[in-house]
Amino acid sequence: MSREGLTEDNLARDPFEQFRRWWDEAQAKSQMLEPTGMILSTVDPDGQPASRVVLLKHWDNRGFVFYSNYRSRKARGLEAEPRASLLFWWDKLRRQIRIDGEAKKLAARESDAYFATRPRGSQIGAWASMQSQPLDSRETLARRVEELDAEFGDGPIPRPPHWGGFRLVPNEFEFWDDGAHRLHDRLVFRRDGSGWTIERLYP
Ligand SMILES: Cc1cc2nc3c(=O)[nH]c(=O)nc-3n(C[C@H](O)[C@H](O)[C@H](O)COP(=O)(O)O)c2cc1C
Structure with missing residues (x-):
């Protein structure tokens, strides 16, 4: 891999295009265990920050989509504070990307369409899990899964109303590229009307 780093000359003018370049390289690196994994940080209604890994399922110029339970801790946080x-930390590439913005629930039909493509086991799991609520034992969850499995039979499984997607609409991107002697490149895009400003930061 070339280590020429990120320069004002090789940087894309548009952050989504820059994201696409690094994303394509990350997805092509077969040694990476979960290149679609990203850390999502939210703020609880009482101001406590919380982070967890979620998978990036689609992205385009509108934003970055992940799916979750709408009653989970993260979803309750996002309801009160959508920012x-x-x-992303792509270790094999030694690159980090931070994307800040506002998360919005996907339209129901978008979540329906994605839910319909999921394996049946995951669909039942979405019905069975009261994500982030206390669970008295593994057996309780296993029983719920068995009951739902029998209830749904062989028919199609509808999306649970408490499960769906969020789209994070970015207002800032930071691209971080590892440099020698900790002289890393950091380039920040900030939304400015219909375009973006670009600024280099000290590492
Ligand atoms: C590799 C990996 C991928 C994950 N993907 C998702 C995901 O796409 N959606 C999700 O809700 N949770 C996912 N999780 C579980 C979350 O990290 C988290 O435990 C769960 O969503 C509950 O978070 P909360 O209580 O903060 O809301 C994933 C965990 C790991 C380690």
């Missing part, structure tokens, strides 16, 4: 932050 959130995504972080």
